[in-house]
């Protein structure tokens with residue numbers, strides 16, 4: 001297991017070359033119990049271990065309610081763990097790490113700010129000079145095909161455009177760790193396909209660590225170095241599947257025999273767990 | 280661009296039509312009033328004609344403005360204090376669990392008391408001068424400001440707060456960059472209700488005991504069967520209400536992000 005990870009680490013370092021600045025994530029025996037208002041306890045995540053190499057792209061798939069968002073919130077430093085610990089580059093997470101950028105399921109753009117002002121929000125929060133980042137904003141907008149939209153307001157954009165802006169906002173400070181919680185869940189199929197390709201391109205040039213949460217098995221396999229399959233109640237990691245398809249991946253890789261086989265492996269787990277049943 | 284223009288034209292046309300319609304209706308009603316009074320032989324002590332009221336405002340303009348100045352100051356001070364006390368009270372209710380549990384239900388309950396019935400008591404406690412009028416204007420405009428502040432702050436999605444936290448924002452930054460801008464439309468809604476109520480509060484205060492102000496002037500006029508002056512005072516009070524409301528709306532348009540504009 002650790003030998004395999006070594007290989008992944010080396011491979012990612014080679015691929016990203018000089019920009020191997022991804023954050024390493026170590027999750028050690030993390031359990032999360034929620035207390036509801038009625039005083040009940042909900043075991044959302046049970047003794048979970050997970051290691052993500054620097055600059056690795058890890059996708060997490062699992063049915064609704066299996067604790068994916070909880071896992072992300074824990075790593076982001078938004079939710080305290082009940083037990084166990086999470087290390088980012090060896091330092092325990094107690095509050096949001098300055099090297100993380102988060103993309104949520106909805107875009108969460110501020111209506112009263114223009115596209116540029118929205119993207120610069122993390123820079124303002126960190127009290128840096130926003131003017132220094134204007135070229136970076138331009139570059140990001142170009143990467144996601146939104147050049148010329150800098151002074152538009154969110155209400156003037158489509159849902160897909162808004163989510164692109166949200167991704168730019170997470171990437172503006174070049175985070176070593178990018179956390180994405182079903183970022184394409186609310187998008188139509190065509191937009192989603194484009195965003196998947198754009199995300200791969202951005203990650204290949206940026207070389208940061210990515211944790212990508214999704215419901216889509218194909219989406220996970222297409223994007224990730226490794227797919228983590230989770231099962232519900234209590235949430236835990238069922239399978240860690242390394243995806244050996246060379247980069248950059250193309251859309252036609254969906255019909256590659258290896259790809260088809262990976263999909264079958266993930267589906268088999270869901271069928272065994274009763275998440276998917278054929279009637 | 281093209282869509283914007285083609286949309287703008289019918290909109291302007293429609294607004295002209297709508298405004299024109301309401302102006303025309305008002306004109307018709309005023310003319311009917313003007314004609315009906317002599318036609319039905321109604322005495323000017325009972326109901327003066329609109330023209331007589333306008334003429335009276337013209338002739339006694341200095342007198343009316345002298346009293347309007349007093350009432351206006353009472354409204355501005357009462358409302359101003361309500362803003363200065365109400366917004367921080369709303370913030371405290373939002374941020375403090377204890378305050379929310381202890382004070383908020385009480386405030387909501389108190390809000391249902393008609394404040395104007397306190398006017399005679401306020402005169403008793405605060406005297407005949409400015410104090411009871413300003414206090415009544417304050418009291419009556421305080422509640423809508425507190426409640427709209429609390430409601431405005433509560434409308435924020437938790438995910439939005441998480442977003443700012445994930446960026447490492449302090450609570451101070453979250454407040455100024457997120458909470459306040461989100462709450463402002465609601466807060467200004469409260470201000471607009473409050474400013475109209477403040478005018479009522481000041482005038483009622485003057486009804487009870489005063490030597491100056493439009494409420495006092497109106498009461499004096501009525502007791503001398505000078506109905507025309509009484510009506511003139513009503514017109515000036517109404518105009519003052521509209522003016523104050525417009526002033527708040529103007530500040531709002533400068534401070535609050537206009538959703539419509541962005542559409």
Ligand SMILES: Nc1ncnc2c1ncn2[C@@H]1O[C@H](COP(=O)(O)OP(=O)(O)OP(=O)(O)O)[C@@H](O)[C@H]1O
Nearest residue numbers: 034035036042044063064065066067068069070071
């Ligand atoms: N704040 C909370 N309080 C109580 N229970 C919670 C809270 N947040 C999540 N849960 C519970 O924890 C479990 C896992 O929730 P989580 O949001 O992590 O699931 P998920 O995998 O992200 O689901 P989805 O795919 O629908 O987003 C669920 O059973 C949920 O009801």
Ligand SMILES: [Mg+2]
Nearest residue numbers: 068069070181
């Ligand atoms: Mg979720």
